[in-house]
Amino acid sequence: MVETMFEMPLEPAGVPRGRAMLERADWAARAFASYDSATVQRIVEAAAAAGAARAHEFAEWAVRETGYGVAEHKLIKNLACSTGIAERYRASDYIDVVIDSDSKIVSVPRPAGVVLALTPSTNPVATVYFKILLALLTRNAVVISPHPYAKQVCAEAARTMAAAAVAAGAPDGCIQVVDEPSIPLINALMTDTRTDVILATGGSPMVRAAYRSGNPAIGVGPGNVPVLVDSSADITAAAQRIVESKAFDNSILCTNESVLIVEESAAAALITALTRAGAHVLTDDERDKVRDLVFPEGHFDPQWVGKDATVIASAAGVRVNPRTKILVAPFDLVVPEEPLAHEKLCPVLGLVRVPTAARGIDAAAAVLRIAGQGHSAAIHSTNPQTIMAFSAAVRVLRVAVNVGNSLGSSGLETNLAPSMTIGTGFFGRSAVGENLEPKHLINWTRVAYNSDASVRMADMSGINPWRVPQGAVPAYPRASNEDQTITAHTPVSVRADGPPDELRDEIRRLIIEELNAIVRG
Amino acid sequence: MSDATALDYGFFSFASKDEVLEKSKEYWNPGKTSFWSEAGVPLVIDRREEYFIYDVSGKRLIDVHLNGGTYNLGHRNPEMVQAITVAMQHFDMGNHHFPSLARTALAEALIKSAPANLTKVIYGSGGGEAIDIAIKTARHTTQKRKILSIIKAYHGHTGLAVGTGDDRFSKLFLSDQPEDFPHVPFNDLEAMDEALKGRDIAAVIMETIPATYGFPLPNPGYLEAVKTLCEKYDALYIADEVQTGLMRTGEMWGITKHGIEPDILVTGKGISGGMYPIAAVLVSERCAGWLTEDGFGHISTFGGAELGCIAALKALEVCGRPETRSMVHYISDFIGKGLQQIQATYPDWFIGIRQNGVVMGLEFAHPQGAKFVMKRLYENGVWAIFSTLDPRVLQYKPGILVKPELAEELLDRTEVGIAKALADVRALDRKSR
Ligand SMILES: Cc1ncc(COP(=O)(O)O)c(C=O)c1O
Numbered sequence: 001m002v003e004t005m006f007e008m009p010l011e012p013a014g015v016p017r018g019r020a021m022l023e024r025a026d027w028a029a030r031a032f033a034s035y036d037s038a039t040v041q042r043i044v045e046a047a048a049a050a051g052a053a054r055a056h057e058f059a060e061w062a063v064r065e066t067g068y069g070v071a072e073h074k075l076i077k078n079l080a081c082s083t084g085i086a087e088r089y090r091a092s093d094y095i096d097v098v099i100d101s102d103s104k105i106v107s108v109p110r111p112a113g114v115v116l117a118l119t120p121s122t123n124p125v126a127t128v129y130f131k132i133l134l135a136l137l138t139r140n141a142v143v144i145s146p147h148p149y150a151k152q153v154c155a156e157a158a159r160t161m162a163a164a165a166v167a168a169g170a171p172d173g174c175i176q177v178v179d180e181p182s183i184p185l186i187n188a189l190m191t192d193t194r195t196d197v198i199l200a201t202g203g204s205p206m207v208r209a210a211y212r213s214g215n216p217a218i219g220v221g222p223g224n225v226p227v228l229v230d231s232s233a234d235i236t237a238a239a240q241r242i243v244e245s246k247a248f249d250n251s252i253l254c255t256n257e258s259v260l261i262v263e264e265s266a267a268a269a270l271i272t273a274l275t276r277a278g279a280h281v282l283t284d285d286e287r288d289k290v291r292d293l294v295f296p297e298g299h300f301d302p303q304w305v306g307k308d309a310t311v312i313a314s315a316a317g318v319r320v321n322p323r324t325k326i327l328v329a330p331f332d333l334v335v336p337e338e339p340l341a342h343e344k345l346c347p348v349l350g351l352v353r354v355p356t357a358a359r360g361i362d363a364a365a366a367v368l369r370i371a372g373q374g375h376s377a378a379i380h381s382t383n384p385q386t387i388m389a390f391s392a393a394v395r396v397l398r399v400a401v402n403v404g405n406s407l408g409s410s411g412l413e414t415n416l417a418p419s420m421t422i423g424t425g426f427f428g429r430s431a432v433g434e435n436l437e438p439k440h441l442i443n444w445t446r447v448a449y450n451s452d453a454s455v456r457m458a459d460m461s462g463i464n465p466w467r468v469p470q471g472a473v474p475a476y477p478r479a480s481n482e483d484q485t486i487t488a489h490t491p492v493s494v495r496a497d498g499p500p501d502e503l504r505d506e507i508r509r510l511i512i513e514e515l516n517a518i519v520r521g
Numbered sequence: 522m523s524d525a526t527a528l529d530y531g532f533f534s535f536a537s538k539d540e541v542l543e544k545s546k547e548y549w550n551p552g553k554t555s556f557w558s559e560a561g562v563p564l565v566i567d568r569r570e571e572y573f574i575y576d577v578s579g580k581r582l583i584d585v586h587l588n589g590g591t592y593n594l595g596h597r598n599p600e601m602v603q604a605i606t607v608a609m610q611h612f613d614m615g616n617h618h619f620p621s622l623a624r625t626a627l628a629e630a631l632i633k634s635a636p637a638n639l640t641k642v643i644y645g646s647g648g649g650e651a652i653d654i655a656i657k658t659a660r661h662t663t664q665k666r667k668i669l670s671i672i673k674a675y676h677g678h679t680g681l682a683v684g685t686g687d688d689r690f691s692k693l694f695l696s697d698q699p700e701d702f703p704h705v706p707f708n709d710l711e712a713m714d715e716a717l718k719g720r721d722i723a724a725v726i727m728e729t730i731p732a733t734y735g736f737p738l739p740n741p742g743y744l745e746a747v748k749t750l751c752e753k754y755d756a757l758y759i760a761d762e763v764q765t766g767l768m769r770t771g772e773m774w775g776i777t778k779h780g781i782e783p784d785i786l787v788t789g790k791g792i793s794g795g796m797y798p799i800a801a802v803l804v805s806e807r808c809a810g811w812l813t814e815d816g817f818g819h820i821s822t823f824g825g826a827e828l829g830c831i832a833a834l835k836a837l838e839v840c841g842r843p844e845t846r847s848m849v850h851y852i853s854d855f856i857g858k859g860l861q862q863i864q865a866t867y868p869d870w871f872i873g874i875r876q877n878g879v880v881m882g883l884e885f886a887h888p889q890g891a892k893f894v895m896k897r898l899y900e901n902g903v904w905a906i907f908s909t910l911d912p913r914v915l916q917y918k919p920g921i922l923v924k925p926e927l928a929e930e931l932l933d934r935t936e937v938g939i940a941k942a943l944a945d946v947r948a949l950d951r952k953s954r
Contacts (some may be wrong), residue, residue: 010607016600020844023924027851030925173847474847474854477771479778480876481738 014178014185021143022114022194024173029113029141029196031171031473036466037095043170044086044136050164051082051129051157058125061153066121068306073249077126080412081420085133088418094138094438095466104449104457108465109442113196115142116189118210120202122252122306122345124150125157127201127420130436132161132175138441140196144177145186147202155179171473190215199436201421211429218440220421221428223254224343224372225405226364228390230357230381231266237402238380239273242349245404247278247325251347252306254422255376255400255409258343259334259350259367261360267353271328278325280309281351282318287329287340289316294348295339309347334366341370357386361393368395374428376400376409395427397434411435528567528577538577541565561896564904569596572920572927574904582904583931587918589732589764593791594839595920601794604835608828615827617820623830630837631788631803634773638782639803641812644825648763648789649677651800652726654819655785656681659724659757661818662784662808667700669716669725669756671707673910675733676726676761685726687910707731708740713747717754724757724785725750729765729775735891735914736875736882744779757784757808763800767791768840768921770878771849778877784808794836799829840921849921852928853878856919859932863939870943881917882908885942891915893945898938903931 035043055078059071098107117131128144135142146154155177162175178185186206190198190213200210200219207219229238246257262270271281282290293316294304304312309327313320320327326347333352334341340350354360364377378400379390391399398416400408411418417437425433432440449457528535535541542565545554557563564582568575572595574584584592594601608623615621628642643658645651656668670676670685677683683691684702691697703722705712716722725747730736751758760783765775767788772778774786785808789800811818823829839845857876860883864871873884885891891907894915898905908914919931 011603016839017842017844020839020842020848023922024844024847024851026925027848027855031851172850173844176844474850477850477853477857477876477878479738479741480857480874482741 012182012184014180014182015188018143018145018178018185018189019192019194021173021176021178022116022189022192025114025141025143025176026194027474028171028174029111031469032139032141032174033111033113034465034467035095035139036464036468037093039169039468040095040136040139041090043165043168044089044133046168047136047161047165047170047175048082048086048129048133051132051161052079054157054160055079055082055125058153058157061156062124062150065153066124066149066306069122069249069252070247070306074123074125077123077249077412077420078129080418081126081129082133084412084418085130089137089438092137092438094442097460097463097465099460101457104451106447106460108445108447109138110445111139112216112441112443113140114194115140115197115199115441116195116215117142117144117199118186118202118206119144119146119150119154121147121149122254123201123249123420124154128154128157128177129161130420131199132158134436134438134441135175136165136170137438140441141171141174142176143189143195144175145181145189146177148181151179151181169469169473171469190217197441199421207430211431216431218421218423218432218436219430220254220436221374221424221430222343222371223256223258223375223422224367224370225255225258225376225378225409226261226367226394227257227259227378227380227405228261228263228357228360228364229266229270230263230360230379230383230386232383232386233266233380234382234402235266235269236273236276239270239279240277241380241402241404243274243277243279243326245406245408246347246349247309248404248406250306250308251326251406252345253406253410254345256345256406257349257378257404258372259341259352259363260328261352261354261363261367263357263360264353264355274328278323279328279349280313280318280320280324280326281328282330284330286316286318287331289318290327290329290348291339292316294344294346295342298337298339300339300342300344304346307346312346312348334363334370336370341367343371357381357383358389361386361390364390364394372396372428374424374426374430374433375422376405378403378405378408397423397425397427409435538565541577560892562899562904564899571595572923580902582899582902583927583934584904585917585919585931586904586906587920588790588795590767590769590791590918591793592795593767593769593921594794594836595922596795598794598796598839598922600839601796601832601835604794605796605828605832608831612827612831614823614829615825617822617824617826618817621825621827621830623827623834624825627801627825627830627834627837630834631801634837634841635786635803636774636777636782638784638805639786640806641804641809643802643804643812643819644830645789645800645802645821646798646823646826646829647677647679648787648800649679649682650821650824651763651787651789651802652676652682652685652761653679654802655726655759655787655804656685656724657819658785658802658804658808658811659759661811663723663755663757665721665723667703667722669703669705669713669722671727671731671734672704673707673734674704674726674728674731675910676728676763707734707737708743710743710746710750713750717750717756720754720756722754722756724759726759726761728761728763729770729779730875730877730880732764732880732916733908733910735884735908735911736877736880736916737911738875738877744776744781748779748781748783759783759785759787761787763787763789765877765880767836768845768849768878769880769918771846771853772878773841775877775880791840792833792836793829794832794839797826797829797832798823799826799833801825801833845921848923849878852919852921852923855925855928856881856923856932859928860917860935863932863936866936867939867943870946871939875914879919879921879923881919883915883917885913885915887946888913890942890946893942894939897941897945898935901934901938901941903934903938
C-alpha cells in the first residue's frame with residue numbers, strides 16, 4: 001500500500017496494471033491454445049534467435065545491474081536457454097494429437113493458459129528466456145515477474161523475445177513483463193484466479209507463498225549441494241570439474257557445490273589437484289576470517305552473492321594468487337551451527353574429510369538435513385556400489401556423476417532436461433520432482449473409447465483440431481465497411497523452418513564470435 | 522432486508538417492485554416508466570457489478586448498453602470505487618472559480634491523450650453541457666452562428682445541443698432553431714459541400730460513428746473529406762467522441778483512426794468511470810481564445826468537480842493502458858467473429874453488422890426489428906438497447922474489459938435471443954396475413 005496524504009491507503013499503481021496483464025494474457029492464451037504446430041515452431045525459433053542475438057549484451061547488463069556473476073558464464077546460460085532450448089525441443093511435440101489405437105485412447109494436449117513466471121536475480125535473463133520458451137513451446141501465455149534486482153535487464157529481455165514472437169505470428173500479449181515488481185504486486189498476481197500456474201524460482205519464502213496462493217504452482221526449493229569424492233575417483237578430473245563448477249558464474253546457480261566431502265585416503269591428492277585447478281585451500285586461520293566475513297553472526301551476508309573469490313579473499317584479509325577461482329574452507333563436522341555447512345551462493349566451498357565412503361554418504365545426508373532437500377548432489381567415483389548407495393541415501397532427486405554439478409544437475413552437461421528450474425519434489429515440498437521442461441506446462445485431454453471390443457474406434461488420423469492463424473492475432477479493429485482484405489498489421493513472414501537465412505547466419509556468426517571470445521578470455 | 526419481498530435499502534424502502542413502478546409513474550416520469558414496461562423490459566436496477574446489472578427481482582443481465590460507454594470499465598469498477606473513496610477523504614467538488622489541483626491534473630492528462638493540436642480543456646458536468654460549450658466555442662472562434670450536423674444526429678438535449686438533433690426533441694419544447702442548426706444527410710458529401718460553401722457555418726459537429734442513429738458507419742474517406750471541406754470553407758470540425766472515445770474503437774479516440782485532428786473534441790459518459798458525472802471539451806489553441814479573453818465566459822458549478830476529475834483521471838488511465846487496448850482488439854475480434862457466425866445462421870433476419878472495435882450496431886430486417894430482439898435478449902439475460910432514431914438497429918456495446926468467458930456467454934445468449942425474436946416477427950407476419 002502506498003502512503004499518501006490520505007488516511008485510506010491506495011493500492012500501488014503496479015497492482016492494477018498487473019491484474020490487467022493477466023486479463024490480457026487470458027485472451028492471448030485462449031487464442032494461442034488453438035495454434036498449429038508449424039506456426040508455434042516458427043514463433044519459438046524467432047523468439048529464441050532474438051534472445052540469442054542479445055545474449056552477450058544482456059549477460060553484461062545482468063552483471064552490471066545485479067552486481068554479481070560472471071558475464072561470460074551468463075552468456076553461456078543465455079545461449080543455452082534461448083537457441084539451446086529451441087534446439088533441444090525442436091523434435092518434441094506438445095501440440096499434435098496422439099492416437100493410440102491399441103488402448104483406444106486419443107490424447108489432446110491442452111496448455112495451462114496463463115503462466116506466472118517469477119524469476120530470480122541470480123540467473124535473471126537465462127530464466128526469463130527459459131520460461132518464455134517453455135511457455136511458447138506449449139502455447140501458453142506468460143507474465144514474467146522478475147526479481148527487483150534484475151528488473152531492467154529482465155524486462156528488456158522479455159520484450160525482445162515478445163517482439164520477435166509476435167512478429168512471427170504469436171498472439172499479442174502472450175509474453176508480458178512486470179516493470180516494477182513489488183511484494184503487493186507479486187501477491188496480487190499469485191492469488192489471482194486468472195493465473196493458471198505459477199512457476200516460482202527464487203527464495204523459499206516466495207516459493208512457499210506460491211504454494212499458499214490457492215493456484216497450481218510449480219515451485220523449487222533452495223539447494224545445498226554435497227559433493228562426494230571417493231578414493232576410486234579420477235582425482236585430477238574431479239578437482240578440475242569441481243573448481244570449474246564452483247567458479248561458474250561465481251556459484252550463483254542453485255546447483256553449485258556447497259560442501260566437498262572427500263574420503264581421507266584421497267584427500268591429500270585432491271587438495272593438490274584442487275590447488276592446481278585454481279582453488280585456494282584456506283588455512284584454519286584464513287578459514288575463520290572468510291567465515292566471519294561471509295557469515296557474520298552466523299548468517300550468510302547476501303552482499304557476497306556471486307562475487308569473485310579474490311574479492312572475497314581480499315575483503316577477509318587473506319592473500320591469494322590473483323588467478324584464484326574459488327576458496328576452499330576446511331571444517332570438521334556437518335552440523336547446523338557450522339555456517340560453512342549452509343548454502344553459499346559465492347565461490348567458497350566447504351571441505352570435510354571422512355574416513356570411509358560410507359561416512360561420506362552420512363555427511364552428504366547431514367548437509368541436506370540443513371537445507372537443499374529434493375535438490376541435487378554430486379559424486380565423483382568409479383565404484384557403482386558407492387554411487388548407488390549414495391544415490392539411494394541422499395534425499396535429492398538428481399545426482400550428478402563425474403561432472404560439475406552447476407551444469408550437471410541443470411542438464412547443460414548431462415542428459416537431464418536443461419533447466420533453470422530444478423523441481424525439488426516431495427523431499428523439497430514441491431509439486432514437481434524433475435527439471436522443469438515444457439511437458440510440465442500442459443495437461444492432456446484423454447479421449448477414451450469403450451474398451452469393449454465390440455465398440456469400434458473411429459479413425460481420427462489426419463484430423464487436426466488446431467488452426468493456422470490468419471493474419472495478426474487479434475485482428476486490428478477496422479471498421480466493418482472497410483476493405484478487410486488489406487490487413488493493417490501484416491505479420492512479418494518468417495519461414496516455417498526457422499528464422500530467415502540472413503538472420504540465422506547473423507546469429508550463428510555472433511555466437512561463434514562470442515564463444516571465441518570466451519575461449520580467448 | 523427485513524422481509525423477503527420488501528425493498529429496504531436503508532436510505533429508502535418500498536414494499537415491492539410494483540410499488541416502485543407505481544410511484545415512479547406518480548412522482549417521476551410516467552411516460553418512460555410505462556414505455557419500458559410495455560416494451561417488455563420492466564427493469565428496475567438493483568445490484569450492479571462488473572458488466573452485470575440485476576433487476577430488483579434478482580434477474581441478472583449482461584450490460585451491453587453501458588449507457589453509451591458510461592460503464593466502459595464495468596459497473597462500480599473496483600479501481601474507480603477505490604479512487605473516489607480515497608479521494609473523498611480529502612476532496613469535494615471544489616470551487617469552480619479557482620484554479621484547482623484535480624482539474625489541472627486531469628486537463629494535462631487529457632491533452633496528453635489527445636491529437637497533438639488540442640491544447641486546452643473546458644469542463645462540463647455532462648455530455649450535453651460539453652456539446653453546448655463546444656458550440657459556443659466554435660461560434661466565438663469563427664464569429665459565425667450556424668452549426669451543421671447530420672440528420673438524426675444526437676448530441677444531447679441541452680439548450681444548444683438539442684438543436685443539432687432530431688426535431689422530435691426540440692419541437693416538444695418549442696426550442697427548434699432551424700435557422701441556426703441546418704442538417705444534412707449522413708455520408709452525403711455533396712450535401713455537405715452544398716451546406717458549407719456559403720461559408721456561414723461556424724462548425725460541423727460529427728459523431729465519429731453516430732450512436733443513437735444505430736451506428737451507421739461513415740463511408741471510407743467520408744469523415745476525412747468532411748474535415749477537408751471544413752478547412753476549405755472555414756468551418757471548425759467538432760468531434761463528438763462521447764460514445765466513440767475512450768478506447769471503444771481500439772484506439773483512445775476513434776477520430777484518430779481517421780487521421781483527423783479535430784478543432785474541438787468532446788468527451789463524456791465513460792470519462793466518468795460510471796461513478797461521478799463529468800464531461801470535457803478539448804480545444805485547439807485557435808479555439809481557446811475566449812479562455813483568455815473572458816475566463817468566466819462559461820460558468821458551471823458542477824463542471825469539472827474535483828471528485829469527478831479524479832474519477833476521470835482514473836478512467837482515462839485504465840482506458841489508456843496498453844493491456845486495455847490489446848483486450849479491446851481481442852474482444853472486438855472475438856465478438857465480431859461470433860456475431861458473423863450467428864448472422865450466417867439467420868442471414869435473412871440478422872442482415873448487418875456495423876462494427877468498429879466494440880462499437881457495434883446489429884441490423885434486423887424489420888422496421889422495429891431491434892425492439893423485438895431487445896425484448897428477447899432481456900428475457901435471456903442481456904441488456905442491449907434499440908436505436909431510438911433507427912429501431913431496425915440494436916446498439917450492442919460490450920465493455921472494454923470483458924473477459925473471455927463473459928464474451929462466450931454473451932454470444933450464447935445473443936444467438937438464442939435473435940432466434941426467438943425472429944420467431945416473434947414471423948408469428949406476427951402470419952397473423953397479419
Ligand atoms: C454522442 C453523444 N453526445 C452527447 C450526448 C449527451 O450526453 P449527456 O446525456 O451526458 O448530456 C450523448 C448522450 O447520449 C451522446 O450519445
